[in-house]
Amino acid sequence: MGPDRAPLPGQPPVHVDFGRPGWNLRRAGAALRVDRRTVVVCAALVTAILALGVLTLGTGSISLTPAQVVTALLDPESDRRARLVVVEWRLPRLLFAMVCGAALAVSGALFQSLTKNPLGSPDVIGFSAGSYAGASVVMLFLGSANYPAIGAGSLIGGAAAALVVYLLAYRNGLHPFRLIVVGIAVGAGLSSLTSMLLLSVDPQQAMLAATWAAGSLSGLGFEQLVPTAALFLLLLLCSVAVVRPLTHLEMGDDMAVALGVRANRVRLAGTVVGVALTALVTAAVGPIAFIALAAPQIAQRLTRGSTTLRIAPAALTGALVLVAADYTAQRAELPVGVVTVCVGGAYLAWLLARQYATRR
Structure with missing residues (x-):
């Protein structure tokens, strides 16, 4: 050195x-x-994403070998049928999985840094439920199914949930454990409210919203991918801008203030960016659970870092986890949200057991 x-x-x-x-x-x-x-670690994650991506692009009713997939991607003059399947039909889904997984992981890293707790993800503290509720209101009562309207509903719902959680949890300061407990309660209430809304509308509308709520990457093309990727890159730059002050906050407010950090402004900025990332994914593919919870912790263990807020490893880990979940979902013919719930539920149980064991 x-x-x-x-x-x-x-x-x-x-x-x-x-x-x-x-x-x-x-x-x-x-x-x-x-x-x-x-x-x-980042180089290994990129390699794993590329390798798994090739397998994913060859999976489906029309099976292709890895060599055929690579040829279709790199050679415009290759077999037109293989190129149509790989580039036009399957590549947008793979890129969506990478973008959405990275967005959820970065959001989870921001909230886990804010709460100083591995349970502090938008899934657990109610922000994902708020985004889902906002998008459901747009679909069920405004009759709109286009991306901008659902995106606006998701953002408003997530921001409203964050505001409610913040107001209820604030008592002479914002204690991380209180924030998580209040967030769990608010999330449960919002989930119940969304279920009540589904029961109060026409069954056909409710079925459409419930299908979207399962979280699926199918049926998405480049026309949806381009605005989603552009917004993700913008929010990623915003998240990079708050990394250093949030890292200072992990050392305590007194130390952060001594270093010139405005604690409340930084928390607000981190919350807004985290909610926007969650709302972006919810609007595009529906609620995808547990990626935001697990990916930052996996990245922290891989890098052996002292802080959760490592944007690049977290984003790449989230992308790899969601690509792997989508590959499994395609082979099992299930929505990807179902796969992440099954895997994430087991991870959450392990994490809670580990947290309890370390406190004894």
Whole structure:
């Protein structure tokens, strides 16, 4: 490793031991430290996503070998039938899985950093239920099924749920455990309200909304993918902007304030970005559970980091998990939301048992 900072004239270089191998990059007066293990983990995750993506693109009623899939992707003059199946029919679904998985994982990382608790994901603290309720109101009572309307309903519902949770949990400050408990209660209430709405409308409308609520990546094309990916990239940049102040907040408000962080503004910004990421996915494919809960924790264990808020590993882990869930869903002929609920439920039970064991 190189010196951490330039030495004074006549003095030897100053080295700082970070406890982990990495690279120090300096250019034009700016310095950046890159953790070596994080880079290796991200490279491995990208490789796994690409490999699993090739298998996914070859899965379906028309089976294709990995060689046929790669040829169809890279060679425009290849077999037209294979290229139609791979590029036009299946590639948008794969890209949707990657974008949505990454968005949910980043949202979960933001909320777990805000609450300083591995249970602090939008699934658990009620924000996903708020987005689902808002989208359901748009579909059931406004009769709209287009993406902008559902997206607006999801965003408004998620923001309203976040506001209610915040107001109920705030007592001389915002305690993370209180936020989670109140969020669970609000989420349960919103889920009950959504079920009541489904029972109060025409059965055909209710069936349409219930099918969407299962969470599915089928039937999506490039016309839906382009705006979703553009909004995700914008929100990803916003999430990167709040990483450093949120990391300071994990050390405590006093320390963060001493470093010049405006705690309340940072929490508000992190909450808005996290809710918007969840609403984006909910509007596009329906509610996908437990990716936001599990992916940041898996990424933290892979990188062996001291903080949950590592955007790149979390996003890549979320993309890999949702691509794997969609591959399983296609082979089992199930909506992807059903697969994530089954796997995520087992993970949540393990996480709760582990949390209880460590506190004894």
